[in-house]
Amino acid sequence: MVVREETSYDLDKKIWDSGMGLCSWIHDFVTGQSGSPSPELDFVWQLFTSDSDPINVIELGTGTGLVSIWLAVSLGNKVHSSQGRQVKIVATDLPSAIPLIEHNIQSNAHLFAPGTTDENPVEKDLFPTGVDLIIMADVTYNIDVFPALIRTLGRIRAAPRVTSAVGRKVTQPPPVLLVYKERDSAERTLFDLCNEISINFKIISHIPGAGGNPIEVYVAS
Template sequence: MFYYISFVRPPTTWAQGTISISIQIANDLRTEICPNEHNVYATWLHLNGTFADAPRKLTTWRPGIENKLLDIPLPLTRRADSAFRLLLSSSNGRAKGATSAPDVISLLDAQFGALPLPVISLPIWIGQDPVLSGSKKGKGGAKPQKQEQIERKLLLPPRPEGTDALGTPAYLTLREETSYDLDKKIWDSGLGLSAWLSRPQSWESNESLRALLTQDSVLSVLELGCGTGLVSLALAALLQVSRAGKETSILATDLASALPLIAHNFEANAPLYTSVSLTAEELDWEDDPTAIKARYPLGHDLIIMADVTYNTDMFPALLRTLEALVSTMTSRGAPSPAVLLAYKERDPGERAIFQLAQAIGVNFVLMDEIEGAGGHPIEIYISKPTLTE
């Protein structure tokens, strides 16, 4: 599992003097508070991502804390009508063994996820939000609004087109909502699978997956329940390099409520996948299976699922959807698609999904585990189903 630094009380859109926030270090669903002691550092960033000041210790997170209210002074080097982002991290980037900047979640780090993951605010305007400038609300003038979104910055494998020997670092910036909407946050399995995919030495050891991802023919991928779009983005960035010059498409699906945030994340990271077709659309698991098959008559070579088992009541709908997608290929004599699943146990009853999947011909085999900060690991499974009609 992983622990995330998050805003319980987010910063405001503009501020004067200081800003007041409340922070929490917890798991992805914010249901388990981090039980370990960690220093938390605050850093102001320019809008271009460069550091406006050095990280400074803000507080120490200790066991037993639910959340912590903090006042943070604005940057010393500032002027009216300028804007900065606030970074909160568990590293100042200077500790022995540090392999990345404090604002970065390195998917390539051998100790990936051992420390709480950093968070970055949206721009905070100094003085008054230009959008509100001139407006009045009572005697105090316009009131700043609390931010409703945050970002996290992830380090991907270097791009081979870089001019230096090691290549140019590639960063994926992912936006989340500060609300408790489950489809608008990073989940552990999606993060773990993204890290696993970003390390070719992981998936290259599986002959069938390696052959699939490097095949010369067209590669078509569909993700079920993509949430913020993280896994599809990480895969698109990988295939941009490993399948250069080969036709590749990835379709990320989720409920309609998730699509605006997915669209933002895809657009913000478009330079990472210029030759890969990455799109998103609504797919409700409770849709009629016949209609699902009709929507995707050509089928897909690979189906990806991460953190789709948290609600056992949805297992019948999920399995009907999966069966429809798989049988689209097998019904016309084509090879059945591979299914890649990232799973983290939240309740032992969720493991029924493996036996239920066998009943529709999808037989999962454990390939790897991502440990993170302890607790239940992220389990990576592959299946080569044998469905026929």
Template sequence: MFFYISFLRPPPVQAGPYGTVSITPQISNDLRTDTLDTPQDLYYAWALHAPLPRNTKAPLVTKAVKFTTLRPASAYKALDIPVPNGVREGQYWRLVLTGAPPGNDTGTAAAIALGARDVGRTPFAVMSMPIAFIGRGSKGAAKQEMIERTFLVPCRPDGDDQGTKALAALSFRESTAFDLDKKIWDSGIGLSAWLVHLFENPGVPGGNLERERLRDALFAEAPRTILDLGAGIGMAAIALSVMRSRPVSSEEEKDRVLATDVESAVPLLERNIAASSGYYQSATPEALVLDWDDEEFPDAIKNLDGFDAILMADVAYNVSSFPSLTRTLNKLARLGSKSPAILLGYKERDPSERTFWGMMAALGFKFDKIGERAGAGGEPVEIWLGRVCEV
């Protein structure tokens, strides 16, 4: 289980360049059903969004300042945050909330390193959308409807063909409303963190055949065709695309990474893909509508000769959708000549969800648990590897 710093009451879209900005912070699980039951210090910082000073590309971020210790008894209390020091009329600033203590670099503390051994042991930081500071202030201003979080994954610097590693800062926007297809979920983070670990730890040749086959399907230098089923906001597909990114010539065959979900999810999915465009060297992920209830696949999928890998995160939570999900996965895995590695990130919310594996076994699939990510305790994110065993 992971915990997320967020806004029960988000900041306004505009505020006066004086006084304070009112928010109600919250620390809860991904479903927002459980709040953190231990005291947690919270710090705020401001990041200048626009206009940036000349010759400055990255936002200027102030030092983190403690503004409260959030306890269960004060979980729903509105708090006032001082506006940025020296804020000017017409500037846009973003509010950052983090659990990092003063002295840490705020930009680093607000970014979540998916390769860290203890990822998720402390609540994840959050950043608001830009707040316009204008003279008439926040009276009557609407509340923000989106937030962003930044995750760090390893990548190759642009143009580097020597295998040099750097860190890519991937920005993911999600809804403050409870839209299932517009939120970050534990399994998406857990699966992405596990992929980073696999990328950074090749293992010993000849040590584990299934692990080597999986790593080859996901990270080989040769072009790969990979599908993310139920991609949501796109975390796993985008993180994998960035880790796979490498210089290719215009004549070389490129990767195909397809991020699929229902139609309502695609606009935000496309936005999150575009936000990391500077890191795609070999191929940009493609957002596609793929509804599990549809009998026919879109042409972009039907015309492929199968997949090297299929990713899934937090798709096994709605038992009533299992007939459609298993039918779709069965057809995808048997499309073309390839037998894909199927990688599933799963966190149990109800024991009945585990009927998914029995339904897949009846269709000729075998799944094995190969890892997990514990986070802050409670139910871990389990990593399962599946393959077609019966053609």
């Protein structure tokens, strides 16, 4: 797997420690090396190990696309042999980051499971059956965007989910996986804002980073 970053001053075009740490955590989780590390992730664990339910994931602030591409490779190759199984991952970021994301997706297309397609989801119904998992890695570097991020989280979690196994709507909102490495204590105000809309994060893992503070893995469900 090869992911390009750019040497400009644009923060959305860099590979950050949090993304690397989340890829490591996803690998252990998807391959079963860690099992379900907390009750909050039991639903995700069951989703990843199911034989039939589709998996719908959205990543907010994907940057270079590293985490979404890693998840597509890891999870897609795990489930592609299941009849009717679909994995859909939507990677989002600022318009300025899209060309680099698309480049990295195409550069790794040969690693995706058979039948994988790359679509531009604009103007489409992204998830007819709802979102099963929200992922965010290192989205705290600009506290000015926190209100917009909170509104986005609230809208996504308010949409009902439908599972093919039971054929009915699931009322619980999708879990949120947040990976964070502290640079400024003010960034932690995101957790307070999330609490105000009933998104209560619990730390489930610490991962050593490239110096400085550890990478913290949180889940809210």
